[in-house]
Amino acid sequence: MIPFDFSYYKVWSAEEAVLLYHSLRKKGIRPYYYAGGTELITLGRVNEVHADAVIDIKGIAECKTLQLEHGRLIMGAALPLAKIRESGLFPLLGQTIGEISDHTARNKITLGGNLCGHIYYREAVLPLLISDTEVVIASRSGKRSVPLHSIFDRRPQLEEGELLVQLHVKSDDLELPYYTRKKRRQWDIGYPLITVAAVKKDEKFRVAISGLCPFPFRSESLEEILNDRRRHPTARIEQAIRHLPEPISSDVEGSPEYRVFVLKNTLLDALEALEGEGHEHS
Ligand SMILES: Cc1cc2nc3c(=O)[nH]c(=O)nc-3n(C[C@H](O)[C@H](O)[C@H](O)COP(=O)(O)OP(=O)(O)OC[C@H]3O[C@@H](n4cnc5c(N)ncnc54)[C@H](O)[C@@H]3O)c2cc1C
Numbered sequence: 307m308i309p310f311d312f313s314y315y316k317v318w319s320a321e322e323a324v325l326l327y328h329s330l331r332k333k334g335i336r337p338y339y340y341a342g343g344t345e346l347i348t349l350g351r352v353n354e355v356h357a358d359a360v361i362d363i364k365g366i367a368e369c370k371t372l373q374l375e376h377g378r379l380i381m382g383a384a385l386p387l388a389k390i391r392e393s394g395l396f397p398l399l400g401q402t403i404g405e406i407s408d409h410t411a412r413n414k415i416t417l418g419g420n421l422c423g424h425i426y427y428r429e430a431v432l433p434l435l436i437s438d439t440e441v442v443i444a445s446r447s448g449k450r451s452v453p454l455h456s457i458f459d460r461r462p463q464l465e466e467g468e469l470l471v472q473l474h475v476k477s478d479d480l481e482l483p484y485y486t487r488k489k490r491r492q493w494d495i496g497y498p499l500i501t502v503a504a505v506k507k508d509e510k511f512r513v514a515i516s517g518l519c520p521f522p523f524r525s526e527s528l529e530e531i532l533n534d535r536r537r538h539p540t541a542r543i544e545q546a547i548r549h550l551p552e553p554i555s556s557d558v559e560g561s562p563e564y565r566v567f568v569l570k571n572t573l574l575d576a577l578e579a580l581e582g583e584g585h586e587h588s
Contacts, residue, residue, distance in 0.1 A: 308347065308350040308351060310358075312360055313359045313360075317362065318365045319366055320449065320469055323361055323363055324446055324467060325446070327361060335358045336358045336359070337360070338357035338360050339360075339361055339418075339422075340363065341384050342414035342415045344415050344419070345424055355424065363418075366382075366384065366471075368442075369383050371472060372395070374395065378475060379396055379475045379477060380472055382417075382471070383416065383421075383469075383471055384416050386413050387417065388413045390417060396475065398433045398437075398484040398503060398505065402486045403430050405488040405501070406420065417473065418470045421470065422462055426461070426521055427516050428522045429488070429516050431454075432486075432501065432502075432515070432516055433486070433505075435454065435455065435458065435522070435523075436505050436513065437476065437479040440452065440454065440473070441453075441462070441470060442473075445465060461521065482505040482506060483580055484504065484505045484506075484580075485502070485503070485504045485505075485575070486502070499517055499559045499565060499568055500517045500572055501516040502573065502576055505580070506581075510529070511581075512529060517555070517565070518550065518555065518566075519552070520555055525549065525550075528546050531546040532573070540574065542577075543570050543573050543574060550569075
């Protein structure tokens with residue numbers, strides 16, 4: 307049971323959502339964009355999340371769009387992960403999000419919720435960080451479209467009350483050769499020890515990682531070392547791991563040393579898969 311009362315609002319446009327958010331805030335009410343609502347239910351129960359009002363964004367048509375248009379795949383932020391996976395439109399994203407929680411939860415958890423929520427793994431962002439991705443954001447001053455990498459630093463850096471409306475991925479990036487692997491300590495379902503998503507684009511290896519640190523990341527310096535093909539993959543990986551961001555997570559899933567060990571093996575698999583030929587399907 308959620309141990310606090312809140313009012314419920316349903317909105318039909320991004321503009322309405324943002325205006326309502328700010329008018330509630332002005333009255334001292336703490337609003338919460340309600341997409342899949344799974345964080346409110348799971349973290350609300352243990353008082354890690356609190357809301358006085360929820361603004362349900364699932365009625366906003368542009369937040370539910372899923373289509374190819376003008377050379378881009380348009381994905382609404384309120385799409386459930388299961389729907390994106392089942393569409394088969396972006397195989398790397400589909401396979402990566404297919405490892406998040408279980409099917410029942412994936413029918414609820416949304417793309418925007420995975421990116422903007424409190425739980426920091428944000429595995430759905432990995433394929434988006436290594437693709438040419440634009441995000442559409444609604445704020446009080448209207449909508450703007452910006453490259454994902456320009457606003458993503460550990461999490462989407464949104465101002466209070468800003469709404470993530472859509473993600474646009476260039477069609478060329480949907481069918482790149484890819485590798486994606488989630489490694490857990492022991493169970494089939496659960497948070498990652500290490501998740502790696504990688505693509506080969508213009509003969510260059512791009513990689514994004516979750517689970518290693520308490521935030522997901524893509525690192526240019528790491529990629530530069532991994533792309534130096536004059537050296538053997540294991541030598542590149544040994545050097546690359548000296549450039550990892552900090553801190554490395556330490557929890558029941560694994561120590562920092564164990565995580566780095568698993569990362570090295572996973573990167574080697576990824577390099578072997580992508581420096582060979584073709585798509586990788588596990
Ligand atoms: C059982 C379970 C297992 C999980 N396992 C994993 C896992 O293995 N890997 C992983 O990466 N994650 C995992 N998660 C985390 C999950 O992806 C996030 O909790 C995610 O926030 C849930 O999405 P939601 O749509 O239900 O979000 P909601 O609960 O609706 O919202 C979460 C937060 O995001 C904000 N928000 C939502 N949509 C938007 C938007 N469009 N614009 C701006 N802000 C927005 C809300 O205001 C709220 O603060 C798991 C969660 C659960 C409950």
